[in-house]
Amino acid sequence: MTAGAGEAGERRKPVLFLDIDGPLNPYAAMPDHLPTGYQEHHLMPPRWEEMERARLEAWGRPWAEPRPLPVWLNPAHGAQLAALPYELAWASTWEEDANGFVGPLIGLPPLPWITWEGTLIGEPGPLYWKTPEVVAAAAGRPFAWVDDEVTAADETWVATHHPAPALLLRIDPNVGLREPDFERLRAWAAGLR
Numbered sequence: 001m002t003a004g005a006g007e008a009g010e011r012r013k014p015v016l017f018l019d020i021d022g023p024l025n026p027y028a029a030m031p032d033h034l035p036t037g038y039q040e041h042h043l044m045p046p047r048w049e050e051m052e053r054a055r056l057e058a059w060g061r062p063w064a065e066p067r068p069l070p071v072w073l074n075p076a077h078g079a080q081l082a083a084l085p086y087e088l089a090w091a092s093t094w095e096e097d098a099n100g101f102v103g104p105l106i107g108l109p110p111l112p113w114i115t116w117e118g119t120l121i122g123e124p125g126p127l128y129w130k131t132p133e134v135v136a137a138a139a140g141r142p143f144a145w146v147d148d149e150v151t152a153a154d155e156t157w158v159a160t161h162h163p164a165p166a167l168l169l170r171i172d173p174n175v176g177l178r179e180p181d182f183e184r185l186r187a188w189a190a191g192l193r
């Protein structure tokens with residue numbers, strides 16, 4: 001990640017790592033249950049287009065037009081996240097496309113992001129494949145992490161591999177981030193002081 005250690009004077013703020021699909025995009029509620037406050041977008045990040053073209057080719061339909069990715073976002077989330085006492089960073093498979101496609105739709109400025117270099121994305125196992133990378137990106141700083149796939153196994157691993165406090169907050173991908181989650185994040189950051 002290119003987050004660095006933060007600006008002078010902001011060193012004591014914890015980092016908040018943001019997953020997109022689940023916390024910001026409640027994909028599990030698709031296609032029929034758009035939660036209140038959300039808007040539907042149809043996005044075509046370059047990597048999605050590439051995957052779609054490969055899929056169409058594999059299906060013997062290379063002439064077909066790739067379909068954009070439906071994404072549900074709550075435009076209020078950007079301001080709510082920016083108001084939290086954290087330095088924000090993306091921890092999403094969208095990588096830098098989070099800044100190009102998702103951030104602007106919810107009013108977030110460009111944020112540092114984790115690149116999953118050398119990570120076997122989607123590798124099954126008790127430990128979530130993102131976890132070691134998130135801990136590495138935190139570089140010893142206190143951090144919170146919102147994601148729909150963190151489990152107790154990740155909490156245990158973080159507790160033994162990360163020297164500072166960490167909050168792993170599992171978000172239901174049917175509903176995305178909600179006010180109690182924001183409250184929890186605020187309370188946790190306040191408890192660090």
Ligand SMILES: [Mg+2]
Nearest residue numbers: 019021022148
């Ligand atoms: Mg997710």
